Amino acid sequence: MIKTSICELLGIEYPLLQGGMAHISDARLAAAVSEGGGLGIISAASGNIEQIEKEIDKIRTLTEKPFGVNVMLMGANVDEVARLLADKKVPVITTGAGDPSKYVPMWKEAGIKVIPVIPSAALSKLVSRGGVDAVIAEGGESGGHVGEMTTMALVPQVCDTVDIPVIAAGGIADGRGFAAALMLGAEGVQIGTRFLSAFECTISRTYKDKVLAAKDTSTIVTGRRLGHPVRSLKSPFSRAYAKAEYTDISNEDLEQMGVGSLRKAVQDGDEKGGCFLAGQISGLVKEEQSAADIIKDIMKGAEEALKGGLQWVK
DSSP: OOOOHHHHHHTOSSSEEEOOOTTTOOHHHHHHHHHTTSBEEEESSSSOHHHHHHHHHHHHHHOSSOEEEEEETTSTTHHHHHHHHHHHTOSEEEEESSOOTTTHHHHHHTTOEEEEEESSHHHHHHHHHTTOSOEEEEOTTSSEEOOSSOHHHHHHHHHTTOSSOEEEESSOOSHHHHHHHHHTTOSEEEEOGGGGGBTTOOOOHHHHHHHHTOOTTOEEEEOGGGTOOEEEEOOHHHHHHHHHTTSSOOHHHHHHHTTTHHHIIIIIOOTTTOOOBOOGGGGGOOSOBOHHHHHHHHHHHHHHHHHHGGGGOO
8 A cells, every 4th residue: 555645635545636637627537536545636627617616516415535626827717716616615726827826825724735736846946935735746748738847857856846745747647657756756646648538537439539549659749839838639630730830820810729629629529620638648548447446556556566666676
């Protein structure tokens, strides 16, 4: 059994968080992860205030175990979302795309654990000063919005920078990746792409099949021209978008080109117009399982990898 400070901090059995994926991480998936011993996380980037509140209320009918909500700080309604989460006293908040320091005092007053996702050691130092409970160091191997640092390079540098627990994310899908994260100094992991194959994940059949069929070279990063790079599976849409970035198309038109593309992938399974967000680790995702079985498989593999590593110590 692998136990770290993250288990005690969040009240969970395994130091494993499920990523808050926009339009994907709903109450059903999050509850299944929490019931499986990890920390399920609902994405607050997928709807209006009423929809977010509905998902929070729903997960509380599905599990009595801790859960989290992910907040995209670049969202237009972030102030309203931040207040809602404080009022609902959600157990854990993870944040992305910015510095959450503005909201930390309000969230901490409500008894909420706050864990920002950070792409650099510099930002980890900044948010740690603001009183957050831990940080998620996410490398560019992950799906969705990405930074430039790789997980292997980022995690140990963040661990050397802050005195709070570090959770590794990006390029982790099995026990080997989990074990490697611990060896880099992390005390837990966050996993997104592997949970796309969970029975409880309600993405379109087309989306799920594309992940299951992916290879090591099946992803592409677009959006660097606009300053917010995104990793997704190669598709007619992603290839067209990547090509458009090197034309004289205006930034406004380029931005508009991507509007609704994730929804088309998640809900409609639109092969041509959908943006199928997924990490580089997609090539390791080969079967559908329950969220609980995914967690058990990862934890068992991590224990085996850690014990097996001793063979090299003479």
